[in-house]
Structure formats: C-alpha cells, structure tokens
Amino acid sequence: MLEKIRQYFIFGRLGVKLYVLAVITGLLASLAIILLRLTIEHGQMLLLPSGEVDGFASLPWWGLLGLPILGGLLIGLLFRGLTQEQRTTGILHVIERLSAYEGRLPWQNAVRQFIGTSIAIITGHSVGREGPGVHLGAASGSLLANSLELPNNSVRVLVASGAAAAIAASFNTPIAGVIFAMEVIMMEYYIASFIPVILASVTGAVVCRLTFGDDTVFINLSAQMQSLWELPYIIFLGIVIGGLATIALKTLTLFTNLYTNHPSWLRPVYAGILMGLCGMMVPEVMGMGYGIIGSISANDIAIGTLVIIMVMKLLLSSATVGLGIPAGVIGPTMVVGACAGAILGYFGQLILPDYASSMTFYAVLGMCAMMSATLKAPLAALMAMLELTGNPEIILPGMLAIVFSSLITHDYFKQEPMFVNLMRVKGLDFRNDPISQTLRKISVGAAMQRNIAVLNQTITRELAQHTLENNPEWIVITKERNPIALMPASDLARAVSVKEDEDESEIDLMQIPATRRNVHKISLHTSLHEAYQALNKYEVEALYVSRQSTPMIDRIYGILTREMIESHYHLPTSSKK
Incomplete structure (x- = not known):
C-alpha cells in the first residue's frame, strides 16, 4: 500500500495530491514551533528569579554575566567535533540544502537546532526563534517527503510549506508566511506551489491561535498616519533604516569571519562573554527583546534607553x-x-508636533523596513506590517519606507540579502539561476520516456520480434543486469528486418548497426536539474531512471536524454561542463 502511495506521488506533477501533505506539513511545523516556544518560555520562567519571560533584569550581576557564558559553553560542547555541514542550522541551512541538495534536510541538524536555540534564548543571548522555527518547519516538510520517498520537486514544495507554516505560527501572520517562503526561502514565485504553501501557512496559524490565542506576537501596534505631510519624513526614515540595515549586514559578516582559526566550540563562549558584559550594563538587551516593542507601544520607555538598546542590540545580535x-x-x-x-x-513629534504620528506608528514602519532591507523581502515585510497592525491604511506609508530602505541597502550599498551573503562568506554552494529554478520544479518521473524495453545484450530473434510488437520507442541494453547502452527501437526493427532471411538464432545488440548512447543511472526521486547535472558530470548521452524495488535489484522506470530535458527549457546543447 505504501509503495502504491509513493508511486502515485513520484509519477505526478505538483497538484491536488500535495494539498493533504501540505496540511500535514503545516500541522507538524506548527507543533514544532509550539514546542520550541513552550520550552523557551518555561525554561526562562523556571530559571529567572522573576519567573517572567525575558525577565533577566531580576538576575544579580554575576547571573547576568555568567548565564550567557554558560549558555555559550553548553552550545560549544553540543556542536564540538562536528563538521561544517553538521553545524549549519537555521534559514541558512534550509537555503543551502535547497540549492545543493534539493531540499533534503537531515533530521540531526534539526534536533541540534532545537536544543541549541532553546539553550541560547533561555540563557539570555540576543537572538530570535523565527529563523530556527523556519528550519524546524522546513525539516518537517522534508522528513515527511523523505518518508514517502517523494521526488525532489515535491520535497521543495513541502519544505517551502513548512517554512511558511513556521512563520505563520511564530508571528500569527499567515499571509506573511506565504510570501516569506517564496521571497526568502525559495527566492522565486511559482504559481503551482502557492496553494500547498497557503494551506500549510493557514494550518500553522490556526494551530497557533488555538494554542496561544488570536493576538500576534507584538500587541497594540495599531496606529494611524496623521497627515500626508509626513510622507517626506517617512522617505527619510526609509533611507536611515537602509543605512542601519547595511551596518547590520556588514557587522554580521565581520563577526562571522572573526576568530575562524580558533576552535569552533570556543566561538560561542566568546559570544557569551560579550553578551554577559553588555547584559550587566543593560539587561533589557538580553533575550529576544520583544518586550521592548511592547514598551514602545505603551510609550513607557525613554528615548535615551531606546538609543542604547538599538546600538547594543544590533551589535549583539550580529555577534552572537x-x-x-x-x-x-x-x-x-x-x-x-x-x-x-x-x-x-520622537524627533518627528518635536519637529512637527501638529502633524507627526505616534512613536508606535514609526516603530512599525522601522521594524518592517528593517526586515525588508536585511532579507530583501519587501512583500513579506509589507504583509507582516499589515497583519501585525490590522490596519490597511498603513500600507501606503509602509511601501515608501520599505522601498527606500531596500534601495539604500541593495542598490546604493550593493548588499546581498542576509542569508545569501552568509552562504558566500562561509563558502557554501548557492545557485539560483532561471534554468536551475525551472528544472528543479519538474521531477524525472514526470519528464522521462516510459515506453521502453529492457533487453540483454544477446537476445533471440523471437524475443526481438515479440518485443517490437509492443512498439517501444527505446531499448535499454543490459549486460549481467547492468544497463550499458540505449538505442532507438527503430534500429532494432531495421536489423531484424534485414536479417530475417538469415539463419541466425541470436542477435547481439551491441554489434548490429545502430545509434547507441552511453548511459548512467539516476534515481527516480531526482529533479530535471539534477538529471542535467548528471549528464554533464558523467559525460553520458542518456540516463536510465531506476529505483531499488527489491534488495540488489533495480527496477528501470524510464529513460531521459539531453533532448528530453532541453524540451522543458532552452538549454545550450553543446554544454558539457
């Protein structure tokens, strides 16, 4: 029964059959986010004297200093002795696996992500749970696809679905979850994958609301723009945020390249020391810091404190x-x-007290403009702003702030998106050209020629005639059960017709006049992108698509030639690189 289900997905294109799996992925992703959130919250409530989430101010000075160092040491020991590939986590890991491994995420990295993130946030490091949540959500979709042995194009859709569900469950923003998955994770808009991703995102948001209520992670953010005269100042805000985002990206790159020659397990300890020293001076910068946004919306924080928190939070989040x-x-x-x-x-109210909107209004614009500029995700930021505030009138000023912040960061300062830049800094593989995007969406099962016959190198005339009665288009030639060549069935028919009067009982398929192509094996689960790479890597002219049906026996399902792949996209036929 399971084998029939697997073949049902393997041989089809994306469509209705993925919808149920997308919903299951959304459920699994949201449960992972809920478990992560509860682990962090209960861990902090048990550890901190105040019994409150992010209540680090209740710790004595030695606790503020020592707790992040202890957390860094535990994380360093957790990841000690692992390779770079085994240590990679978060959105960076998801994008890299989508680029080079067609979205197949190891479960071990996801487990390390869960444990490491829990330790980091509980012990006060200035980090968030959204990136790890995306990793856990994407891993949920990948593991589900792997358990069913789905083709890689289906794996990619479920990975995107899990990422969308994770964002929806983290912020209670289902629309932003969908756009985030497309802009940041997939880095493309593909209409066929929208419905599964939407279903997963809605599922994640529903499960989140059933668990934590209808409020978004940031409450009381609704604010109105007072006057159109504010628009020039909003453009100025976008420019300032663009510059700030550029500093954040450069600072993150700086710390990523820092102490790389030191033992990898010591680097998190260095982060803990820096975090502890800063936490002793300003405890508010410890943890995720979402309470700061609540204080802004309640107008319960001094402007000098905001400046200090902004500078230190930028430094610490990049460093950790x-x-x-x-x-x-x-x-x-x-x-x-x-x-x-x-x-x-605040300064806008001082300059134009009769026209300026509230600090909360500008805080929302700054928050989403910063998200857009660092991630290069303008639509996701805009949708997040709409869903967090519940105010459609904020879209107009929000668009201005987001556009100008993105222009400054990416067009003026020429900065790449955060995670693409980190991949290049760490030497990880990244390819997202239009050809790769197109070919990754199609499985070999959907594109291969299945009208084939598999014959031994030496066959009888009767077997050849019987085979040709079924009108195959291609003949896969095997020797000791191993495919060695591919030839058109028309060449076999010509050879049989020429020798039909001769007294020969056997035909050697490698000796008759024919156009034969050398072949190499490819898995039934791969995409056309991987098939095209295999043709070039092994310098063959065709691929036979197989899957192990029983131990030691591969079943051949079809064949792929370079021309078949090129029919799905205009590729240079002379490319052999």
Whole structure:
C-alpha cells in the first residue's frame, strides 16, 4: 500500500495530491514551533528569579554575566567535533540544502537546532526563534517527503510549506508566511506551489491561535498616519533604516569571519562573554527583546534607553549569530528597526508636533523596513506590517519606507540579502539561476520516456520480434543486469528486418548497426536539474531512471536524454561542463 502511495506521488506533477501533505506539513511545523516556544518560555520562567519571560533584569550581576557564558559553553560542547555541514542550522541551512541538495534536510541538524536555540534564548543571548522555527518547519516538510520517498520537486514544495507554516505560527501572520517562503526561502514565485504553501501557512496559524490565542506576537501596534505631510519624513526614515540595515549586514559578516582559526566550540563562549558584559550594563538587551516593542507601544520607555538598546542590540545580535550561536537574527533585527523608527518618531513629534504620528506608528514602519532591507523581502515585510497592525491604511506609508530602505541597502550599498551573503562568506554552494529554478520544479518521473524495453545484450530473434510488437520507442541494453547502452527501437526493427532471411538464432545488440548512447543511472526521486547535472558530470548521452524495488535489484522506470530535458527549457546543447 505504501509503495502504491509513493508511486502515485513520484509519477505526478505538483497538484491536488500535495494539498493533504501540505496540511500535514503545516500541522507538524506548527507543533514544532509550539514546542520550541513552550520550552523557551518555561525554561526562562523556571530559571529567572522573576519567573517572567525575558525577565533577566531580576538576575544579580554575576547571573547576568555568567548565564550567557554558560549558555555559550553548553552550545560549544553540543556542536564540538562536528563538521561544517553538521553545524549549519537555521534559514541558512534550509537555503543551502535547497540549492545543493534539493531540499533534503537531515533530521540531526534539526534536533541540534532545537536544543541549541532553546539553550541560547533561555540563557539570555540576543537572538530570535523565527529563523530556527523556519528550519524546524522546513525539516518537517522534508522528513515527511523523505518518508514517502517523494521526488525532489515535491520535497521543495513541502519544505517551502513548512517554512511558511513556521512563520505563520511564530508571528500569527499567515499571509506573511506565504510570501516569506517564496521571497526568502525559495527566492522565486511559482504559481503551482502557492496553494500547498497557503494551506500549510493557514494550518500553522490556526494551530497557533488555538494554542496561544488570536493576538500576534507584538500587541497594540495599531496606529494611524496623521497627515500626508509626513510622507517626506517617512522617505527619510526609509533611507536611515537602509543605512542601519547595511551596518547590520556588514557587522554580521565581520563577526562571522572573526576568530575562524580558533576552535569552533570556543566561538560561542566568546559570544557569551560579550553578551554577559553588555547584559550587566543593560539587561533589557538580553533575550529576544520583544518586550521592548511592547514598551514602545505603551510609550513607557525613554528615548535615551531606546538609543542604547538599538546600538547594543544590533551589535549583539550580529555577534552572537556570527560567532556560532545556532539561533535567529530576524527577531532582534526587527527590534533594532522598531527602536530606530521610534527614535525618528520622537524627533518627528518635536519637529512637527501638529502633524507627526505616534512613536508606535514609526516603530512599525522601522521594524518592517528593517526586515525588508536585511532579507530583501519587501512583500513579506509589507504583509507582516499589515497583519501585525490590522490596519490597511498603513500600507501606503509602509511601501515608501520599505522601498527606500531596500534601495539604500541593495542598490546604493550593493548588499546581498542576509542569508545569501552568509552562504558566500562561509563558502557554501548557492545557485539560483532561471534554468536551475525551472528544472528543479519538474521531477524525472514526470519528464522521462516510459515506453521502453529492457533487453540483454544477446537476445533471440523471437524475443526481438515479440518485443517490437509492443512498439517501444527505446531499448535499454543490459549486460549481467547492468544497463550499458540505449538505442532507438527503430534500429532494432531495421536489423531484424534485414536479417530475417538469415539463419541466425541470436542477435547481439551491441554489434548490429545502430545509434547507441552511453548511459548512467539516476534515481527516480531526482529533479530535471539534477538529471542535467548528471549528464554533464558523467559525460553520458542518456540516463536510465531506476529505483531499488527489491534488495540488489533495480527496477528501470524510464529513460531521459539531453533532448528530453532541453524540451522543458532552452538549454545550450553543446554544454558539457
């Protein structure tokens, strides 16, 4: 029964059959996010004297200093002795696996992600849970696809579905979850994958609301723009946030390259020392910092404190993640943007008291403009702003802030998106050209020629005639059960017709006049992108698509030639690189 289900997915294109799996992925991803959130919250409530989430101010000075160092040491020991591939976690890991491994994520990395993130946030490191949540959600979709042995194009859709569900469950923003998965994770918009991703995102949001209620992670953010005269100042805000995002990206790169010659397990300890020293001076910068945004919306924080928190939060979030703490930087980056926006809102009220909107309004603009500029995800940031505030009137000013912040960061300062830049810094493989995008969406099962016959190198005339009666298009030639060549069935028919009067009982398929192509094996689960790479890597002219049906026996399902792959996209036929 399971084998029939697997073949049903393997031989089809993306469609209705993936919808149920997308819902299951959304459920699994949301449960992982809920478990992560509860682990962090209960861990902090048990550890901190105040019994409150992010209540680090209740710790004595030695606790503020020692707790992050202890957390860094535990994380260093957890990841000690692992290879670079085994240590990679978060959104960076998901994008890299999508680029080079067609979205197949190891479960071991996901487990390390869960444990490492929990330790980091519980012990006060300035990181977020959204990036790790995306990793856990994407891994949920990947593991589900792997358990069913789905083709890689289906794996990619379920990975995107899990990522969308994770964002939806983390922020209670289902639309932003969908756009985030497309802009940041997949880095493309593909209409056939929208419905599964939407279903998964809705599922994640529903499960989150059933568990934690209808409120978003940031409450009381609704604010109105007071006057159109504010638009020039909002453009100025976007420019400032763009510059701040550029500093954040450069700082993250700096810390990522820092102490790389030191033992890898020591680098998280260095992050803990820096975090502890800063936490002693300003305890508010410890942890995720979402309470800071709540204080801004309640107008319960001094402007000088905001400036200090903004600077230190930017430094610490870049340092902790850059030095190897396996947690996210999206949440802290949004806190930095909210602080910057609130500061600009404060001065706006001083300059134009009759026209300026509230600090909360500018904090929301700054938060989402920062998200857009660092991730290069303008639509995801815009949708997040709409869902977090529940106010459609904020879209107009939000678009201006997001556009100008992105222009400054990516067009003026020429910065790549955060995770693409980190991949290049760490020497990880990244390919996202249009040809690769197109071919990854199609499985070999959907594109291969299945009208084939598999024959031994030496066959009888009767077997040849019987085979040709079924009108195959291609003949796979085997020797001792191993495919060695591929030839058109028409060549066999010509040879049989020429020798039909001769007294020969056997035909050697490698000796008759024919156009034969050398072949190499490829798995039934791969995409056309991998098939095209295999043709070039092994310097063959055709691929036979197989899957192990029983121990030691491969079943051949079909064949792929270079022309068949090129029919799905205009590829250079002379390319052999």
